[in-house]
Amino acid sequence: MTKMLEIRDLWINVDGRPILKGVNLTIPRGEVHALMGPNGAGKSTLGKVIAGDPSYQVVKGEVLLDGENILGLEPDERARKGLFLAFQYPVEVPGVTIANFLRLALQARFGREVPLTEFYAKLQRAVEVLEWDEAYLTRYLNEGFSGGEKKRNEILQLMVLEPAYAILDETDSGLDIDALKIVAGGVNAMRGPDFGALVITHYQRLLGYIVPDVVHVMMDGRIVKTGGRELALELEERGYDWLGEEVGAQEAT
Amino acid sequence: MSETELKHISEDYQWGFADEVEPEVKLKGLTPEVVRAISEIKGEPDWLLEFRLKALETYFEKPWPRWGPDLAELERQMDDFYYYVKPPARENARSWDEVPEEIRRTYEKLGIPEAEQKVLAGVGAQYDSEMVYHSIKEELEKQGVIFKSIEDGVREHEDLFREYFAKVVPPTDNKFAALNSALFSGGSFVYVPPGVEVEVPLQAYFRVNTEGFGQFERTLIIVDEGAKVHYIEGCTAPIYTTEALHTGVIEIIVRKGAESRYTTIQNWPINMYNLVTQRALVEEGGYHMWLDGNLGSKVTMKYPSSVLRGPGARSEILSIAFAGDGQHLDTGAKLIFAAPETSGSIVSKSISKGEGRSSYRGLVKVLSRADRARVNVECDALLVNENSKTDTYPYMEIANETASVGHEATVSRLADDQIFYLTTRGIPEDEAAALIVRGFIEPVAKELPLEFAVELNRLIELEMEGSVG
Numbered sequence: 136m137t138k139m140l141e142i143r144d145l146w147i148n149v150d151g152r153p154i155l156k157g158v159n160l161t162i163p164r165g166e167v168h169a170l171m172g173p174n175g176a177g178k179s180t181l182g183k184v185i186a187g188d189p190s191y192q193v194v195k196g197e198v199l200l201d202g203e204n205i206l207g208l209e210p211d212e213r214a215r216k217g218l219f220l221a222f223q224y225p226v227e228v229p230g231v232t233i234a235n236f237l238r239l240a241l242q243a244r245f246g247r248e249v250p251l252t253e254f255y256a257k258l259q260r261a262v263e264v265l266e267w268d269e270a271y272l273t274r275y276l277n278e279g280f281s282g283g284e285k286k287r288n289e290i291l292q293l294m295v296l297e298p299a300y301a302i303l304d305e306t307d308s309g310l311d312i313d314a315l316k317i318v319a320g321g322v323n324a325m326r327g328p329d330f331g332a333l334v335i336t337h338y339q340r341l342l343g344y345i346v347p348d349v350v351h352v353m354m355d356g357r358i359v360k361t362g363g364r365e366l367a368l369e370l371e372e373r374g375y376d377w378l379g380e381e382v383g384a385q386e387a388t
Numbered sequence: 389m390s391e392t393e394l395k396h397i398s399e400d401y402q403w404g405f406a407d408e409v410e411p412e413v414k415l416k417g418l419t420p421e422v423v424r425a426i427s428e429i430k431g432e433p434d435w436l437l438e439f440r441l442k443a444l445e446t447y448f449e450k451p452w453p454r455w456g457p458d459l460a461e462l463e464r465q466m467d468d469f470y471y472y473v474k475p476p477a478r479e480n481a482r483s484w485d486e487v488p489e490e491i492r493r494t495y496e497k498l499g500i501p502e503a504e505q506k507v508l509a510g511v512g513a514q515y516d517s518e519m520v521y522h523s524i525k526e527e528l529e530k531q532g533v534i535f536k537s538i539e540d541g542v543r544e545h546e547d548l549f550r551e552y553f554a555k556v557v558p559p560t561d562n563k564f565a566a567l568n569s570a571l572f573s574g575g576s577f578v579y580v581p582p583g584v585e586v587e588v589p590l591q592a593y594f595r596v597n598t599e600g601f602g603q604f605e606r607t608l609i610i611v612d613e614g615a616k617v618h619y620i621e622g623c624t625a626p627i628y629t630t631e632a633l634h635t636g637v638i639e640i641i642v643r644k645g646a647e648s649r650y651t652t653i654q655n656w657p658i659n660m661y662n663l664v665t666q667r668a669l670v671e672e673g674g675y676h677m678w679l680d681g682n683l684g685s686k687v688t689m690k691y692p693s694s695v696l697r698g699p700g701a702r703s704e705i706l707s708i709a710f711a712g713d714g715q716h717l718d719t720g721a722k723l724i725f726a727a728p729e730t731s732g733s734i735v736s737k738s739i740s741k742g743e744g745r746s747s748y749r750g751l752v753k754v755l756s757r758a759d760r761a762r763v764n765v766e767c768d769a770l771l772v773n774e775n776s777k778t779d780t781y782p783y784m785e786i787a788n789e790t791a792s793v794g795h796e797a798t799v800s801r802l803a804d805d806q807i808f809y810l811t812t813r814g815i816p817e818d819e820a821a822a823l824i825v826r827g828f829i830e831p832v833a834k835e836l837p838l839e840f841a842v843e844l845n846r847l848i849e850l851e852m853e854g855s856v857g
Contacts, residue, residue, distance in 0.1 A: 186812045190804070214814035226809035230827025239823065240813035275827065292813065 138201045139163040140185075140218075140300045140331055145196030147177075147184055147356075154180050156356035158196070164299060164331045167322075169342055169367060171335075172353035173375045178335045179223055181353070182304040186220035187213050200300065215244055217299030221289040221306050223335075228276040233288065234258070236276050237295050244296050261294035264324050266317050282309035290321035301325070301332045307341035319344030339371035352378060401657050401684070402850070403498065404627035407490045407597050411516065413474040414598070418466055420444060423570050426472045430539050430573070433546065443559035443569030450563040456749065457687045457716040462661050465631055469602040471571050473516040480522040480537050487513075487520050495521070498624065500593050507839055508620075510535045512592040514605055517573040528586060534579040535590055538606050541577025548579060552610055556639035556669050556695075564663040564689075568604045568637040575605030575636065578619065580646075585616040589651070589837060594634070596625035596660075602633035609639070611646040611674075618649040620840070627657040631686065638666035642674040644698065649677040653840055655847060656685040658714060664690045672698030672727075679835055680707040682719055683847055691749060693722035696730035696758075703732040706832040708844075710851060711744030711776075720749035720781075725761035725791070736767040737829045740776035741855055748797075749781045756787040764794040770828045772802045772821070772855055807856060822852040 140162045147155035155177050187210035197204045350366040359382045415422045427437040477488045504511045510524030519537035541549045559569035662685040668676040678692035694703035705721035723732040738746035748767040769778035810820035
């Protein structure tokens with residue numbers, strides 16, 4: 136069996152209002168998929184639901200991680216099974232240094248003591264790829280970070296924790312072009328046969344640096360189109376409206 | 389509180405066990421006879437007995453405080469406490485081998501002899517009313533450092549003792565200072581001669597064993613000119629269904645250019661009333677730090693104070709209070725600026741969990757002669773659950789226009805988004821909550837010696853188990 140992250144007919148409500156309306160999506164390991172779509176389509180909701188945000192109510196459906204339904208699991212259990220969400224708005228945790236936090240997370244992730252030398256080797260590699268200053272590691276988690284620093288910190292965590300599947304929620308927002316290249320470099324360094332990713336973005340810009348294998352378009356809580364990377368370019372050129380019309384036309388018939 | 393509730397709580401409180409030790413003397417009730425008996429057992433000079441008896445009168449004259457936590461239950465029980473309990477051990481043993489086995493085992497469980505070996509310059513161990521162990525490293529003794537029980541301080545250094553005793557905290561200061569002055573037993577007498585720097589900390593450990601008991605240790609620390617010392621106090625007790633009382637008085641004199649630190653890590657069980665007065669008098673160019681870690685107790689009222697009496701004197705007061713279910717920790721700080729160019733800061737971090745309540749009560753007083761005094765106050769409260777409570781009572785009396793005064797207060801809640809963020813990295817919910825709390829107190833906790841910081845982190849992890857979700 137191929138290892139994959141599979142979302143089957145997922146329906147989600149927020150305050151009784153449907154936000155996801157039957158999402159189907161399959162991300163095999165070894166592939167990077169992009170999820171595009173207009174504001175309010177439900178892209179970020181999908182990311183948070185997969186990670187286990189308790190503020191969403193699952194109405195129906197399954198999320199299978201390597202064949203196991205994880206919807207009944209706590210966020211930390213999902214993470215330990217190899218899932219990672221890079222937040223669109225990373226949270227500040229004052230008084231907790233990045234290094235301290237990451238070591239705890241790494242030990243939780245692999246369920247064992249991680250020797251300091253091993254830990255620092257991982258950290259150093261990530262810091263190099265991300266062209267970051269090691270001094271950041273002793274700063275408190277996201278506290279007083281700029282938008283760009285927060286995003287870089289998300290990718291640092293991704294690289295150290297080495298998940299099997301990562302969801303990157305608008306990691307490109309708020310990044311200038313140089314930062315974007317660096318962050319993309321971090322994600323690309325993760326690519327390989329044991330790693331699958333879902334890259335959520337508004338714009339094709341990021342996809343110039345993280346080249347996706349597959350592009351999905353989400354509108355109004357559903358995946359309305361799936362294609363190759365040329366789909367992203369088409370969306371960049373034509374916007375989303377034509378797709379809306381196309382879908383509307385399909386539904387009418 | 390029911391037995392089942394108590395059992396549940398005692399499972400979380402690691403030091404809630406009691407030893408089967410039969411005291412040599414147990415004195416009950418709050419009377420001049422009890423005071424006389426204590427003084428007689430200690431073979432004290434007459435002036436000290438007179439001092440005690442007068443303090444007892446002061447105690448009865450002073451009204452119960454009607455501000456702060458509810459003390460009505462304590463007030464009703466004041467006649468029922470044992471006010472002096474002498475353990476069946478010789479006083480001030482200098483070797484742990486001389487401490488009776490049952491008692492020694494308790495200190496071993498608490499890790500005291502081990503810490504003494506590794507990180508301390510001296511240890512005093514109090515068991516109920518008496519110091520059963522008191523020892524200091526020989527090289528310090530040779531340099532003239534005195535670290536003894538308060539009783540030996542009176543016996544062996546009466547003139548020095550009498551010169552400073554009750555000068556910083558007189559019995560008339562407050563009702564509980566009066567109570568302590570009448571009943572005090574145990575605690576340390578510390579003198580550091582001019583220019584001597586005690587690089588590693590001295591520690592006193594206060595252990596309560598007897599049910600229905602009041603512990604009244606008294607500590608007097610004199611840091612002479614240009615000297616340096618760090619004194620650490622730790623406390624635990626068994627959990628009983630009845631209330632217990634701990635009323636210490638700590639007086640510190642920091643002389644010209646001297647430096648001192650006083651660190652408290654109290655971890656009382658939830659039946660303890662902890663009403664403590666601690667004050668430092670800081671002379672010219674001197675520095676004093678209070679580092680006050682308050683966990684546990686039913687009620688704590690404690691406001692470490694520094695009086696900056698000489699020009700250029702400085703003080704920092706850092707405190708952490710953790711109030712769990714059924715606990716009210718009313719803690720804070722007082723800074724009195726009584727000379728020019730003095731400076732000080734207060735950083736207070738309180739955490740309230742479940743139905744716990746923590747209050748910050750602080751006083752900053754700048755006298756008219758304190759030109760260019762500088763003070764900064766920061767008090768932050770963290771609420772863990774919906775029904776957790778906190779309040780802030782910052783008082784400021786500024787009588788000098790050249791003083792610079794800063795004050796900042798924040799209240800935050802343990803945020804769901806922080807918990808979610810940390811759990812998505814594989815950290816279980818309880819640990820995530822503990823991590824957030826540890827981060828919250830980090831600015832204060834980082835000042836602790838490593839071993840104590842580790843212990844504090846462990847206690848917070850225990851407290852945070854099952855606290856969220």
